[in-house]
Structures are given as structure tokens and as C-alpha cells.
Amino acid sequence: MPMNAPASNPADLFTETAFTRKKRRTEMLAQGLFGTMTLAMVIPLALILGYLAYKAAPLLSWDFLTTNPTHGMRKGGIWSALLGTIYLVVLSLCISAPIGVLAAVYLNEYAKDNWFNRIVNLAVVNLAGVPSIVHALFGLGAFVLFARLDRSILAASLTLAIMTLPVIIASTKEALASVPVSFREACWNVGATRWQTIQAIVLPNSISGILTGVILQVSRTAGETAPIMFTGAVFYRNIPEGNLFAYGIKDQCMALSMHLYTVTTQVTNAPEALPYAIAVTLLGTVLLINATAIVFRVWLRTRKKW
């Protein structure tokens, strides 16, 4: 064997074989596919938003937001519906977020793995998939009739809270579970209680994930029509304009989602831009509420430690 023969042909690193060509093509194909799918998601979204804004433009103004509908919804603004939606979203999240997050902490951090807790977990997962109209009927029976709350903001918010609760529990559990067990063990080893561990390590490192789960429920709460239709939202209501405290929790209210539904299906001769303007306001409200939470989340994430 000649001593100067190379162990392997160095040219191999510079020539393409059938196999490397195939690898390269697959790689390009994969990247192209994933990229296209991302575009397939972004483009329609941008088109929808652009179309909505374009169609709504003639009507959108500060006055539109701050005056009540008049002339059988055909004229005026959407103040009472806008304020109603804000009331419903804020109140229902004030109920479901604390209960959901705390219940998830229990289920993920304290609950033993026994048959009872397994059933609870299974119930949570399944409840998250129940259609909203079923929640509406439950809300009607439990809050409006049985608890005698009548049709009110409170009853509607409770119904929405029941609807969002399982999803918040599921997403919070997910966020908590993403904190490595080794962190918890390290804390237990130095004599920390479960609560001290949760407080010092688990919650600070999962809070942004928890908030993401809650934020997603803002849009769901604002967008649902079915659960509030039987429990507190009405066709029309006149409230003092510009007063943020115009509704009481026992009042019935208008809501943007329901207003959009009635304007498109029940009101004849409404201006063409009206439904679009309502839709844009609904989206804007959701984004505004989300933005607050997102700013808070970004601030928390800058403090995330690993």
C-alpha cells in the first residue's frame, strides 16, 4: 500500500453526489413548504384587516364610538355596544382568570396523581371543547333562572367565565409544566415549602406563558355571541353617552358581537359601512385590551431568567 495515498478522496467534500443533491432538494422543499404556509396564514389576515378597514372608513370616527345607535340602528354610533363588550370581557376575565390560574396551580403543583384528580383533569380538557351554545344554555339555567340574576351583565359574564375557565386552566397548566422539575427539587432540597417554591421559582418563570393563555381568551370572550344572547345581551339599549360607568352589573347591555349579528341579519337598510365599522371596533377593542396584557408580558419576559 503506497504511503502517500490519501485515506479518503478529499474531493468528496467538493463534489455533489446523487445523495447530497437529494438531501439539498429535500431541505429546500421543507423550507419552502413551511414558508408558504406562513404566508398562507399572513396574507389572508392582512387582506381581511385591510378590506375591513377600507369598507369601514366612511363611518369610523370618534363620534361613532361615543354615541348611541339611533333610528333603529341605522344612524348614530355604537357606544352602548362598545361599553357593553368592555364590561363583559373585563368582568368575565376578572372571574375566570384568578380562579383558573389558581386552580391550575393546584392541579399542577399540589394535586396527587390519583383517580379523582385524573378525572378532574379529564373534565377540564373536555370542557374546553364544549361548544359555546351549550355554555349559554347552562348559563341561562344556572345564573339567569336558578341564581335569579335575571338577564344581566353579571349573568352573562359568569357564563363567559365558565366558558373560558377550562381553557385558562389548561393553558396555565401547560405554562407551569414548562418550568423544569429540577428547579422545584432544588428548592425542596433546601427545605422550601411547595408555596415558597411556587412563589420564588415556578410563577415568575411561567407568568408570561400564563398571560398568553389569558390574553387569547380576551378575543374569544369579546367575539362570542351565543353565550350572551340568552344571558344578558339585548338588541338595543340607550345609555348615557361618554360615561364609562353607564352600566350596572345587574343591567342588561348591548355587545359588539351581538350588535354586529343584529345589524347584519335584523336591520334593513343599514348603511353598508356599518357592519364593517362594528367589526373594526370589535377587533380594535380586543387588540387594545390585549396590548395592555402584552406590554405587561413583555416587561415580565425581560425578567425571565433562563
Place this chain on the structure above:
Amino acid sequence: MTILPPEPVRPPSSESASPKILIEDLRLSYGPKEVIHGISFYIEPNEILGIIGPAQSGKTSLLRCINRTIDFTASAKVSGIIKVDGMDVRQMRNVYELRRKIGMVAPLPVGLPLSIYENVAFAPRTSGMRKKSDLDGLVEKCLRQAALWDEVKDRLDSLGTKLSGGQQQRLTIARALSHQPEILCLDEFSIAIDPVTTMRIEEVLRELKQDMTIILVTNLVQQARRLAARTLFLWNGEIIELDTTEVMFSDKAKDKRTNDYVNGIFG
């Protein structure tokens, strides 16, 4: 010709005047599977006891029984006696105080996602130490003991998780010392760190021996040989042999498996 007095009777292995830790007929099972099959031994105060044995022989589980973190595993069932300072561990109500008596260092370094300072101050804080000056002093002392102080003294506010593996392991040791334990359990502390750091920590352990009892679980049999006064060979949840390290690592070991294992020709 004088008659020599009879030799003092050496106490049987499970009895010592006042052992730091006494374990009698300890059994542990996870669900239906028993992983520790009734072992008994004791550890003297200020002793370094080496525990060697292959993976899955119950070494880590044994440590978790001693500091009762085994409680967090729902399927675990423990029987037998574990006594620390003569007190029955399994009957204790204040397990947090027990765990503070025992410093625990896990195989992989775990820097908590807190600053270096807070990593060490965490344990004293959880037990109610609030005064800044007390905490400062303790943090410095523990970091010095763990041979980390000089490297981190200027950046105590930076993240513990950003340290290198070897530094994080020393941070873990500093944290284990921060609640001023009487017993220090090291569970294969050197598998993730380089030999030089390992030697530095071994140096630290020799000094810490003056103040505390050390259980050194290790995969490196030579590490036990370097540090431990006595060495216990645990295999499949049973004690194969427990004797002075000198005997264990010579051909005087009673069990052939001990010989084979320490010489690396096991199995």
C-alpha cells in the same frame, strides 16, 4: 507473664455509640417494584462515607429517603428505620427543618433562575433570615466554602444559570451549604464537571469534613478511594459490602463482586 486483657468487643456494624445517621432494614418500593431491599448501616459524625455502585442500584433513592424528598413521589413506599441524630426521620412532622439539616447536591448542576446572590440566599430566606448584613455574610461564607467566591464576587447580581457547568455545580454546593447543614449529601457531583474543578471540590470536602458528615455517592470509584473513610458498595438495592475504604480497595474485600467492581471488571 502478664495476661492480656480480652480485646474490646467491636460493636456490630449497625450499632455505634451515637451515629449521625442510622438506617435499619430500609425498604423502598415504587409501586410494585422494590428497589431497596432492606439495608442497614450507620454513618459516624464527621465521617465521609462513600457509596459506590452501578446505575439503578438505589443510590439516589436512598438519599431521597434520608431527606424525605421521597415524599414527593406518590408511588414510593418506604419501610424500616431512618434516624438522624437518633430521631426517627419517618415520624418527623417538620420535614423542612430536617431538609435544612441535610445539604443535597444533585448530579447535574441546577442553578436556580435567580441571581448568584439569590441562589445562595434563597434557603436562608425561606427559613426567615431577613437582615441584609446576615445574608451578605452567609452568602460570602458559602461561596468561599464552595471555592467559587473569587470567580463571582464582582457579579453577584448576574444570573446563576449563566455560569458554566462547573461553576454552577459549585453554586449548587454553596446553596447546599447555605442552610448550614450538619450532613452533606453529594450525588455524583462530578459527572458534569471537569477534573480540575472536581479536584478543587474534593479539596473543599476534606475541609468541610471538620464541620459535617458527608455522604459521597459516586460513580468514580477512585473518588471514593480518595475521600471516604468507609465505602459502601450498593448493588441492585442491596449492600454487597461495607468496610473501610482501605479494605474495600484491597484484595481483602470479602465479596468477589466488590473486587471486580472497584477494579473495573464488573459484569
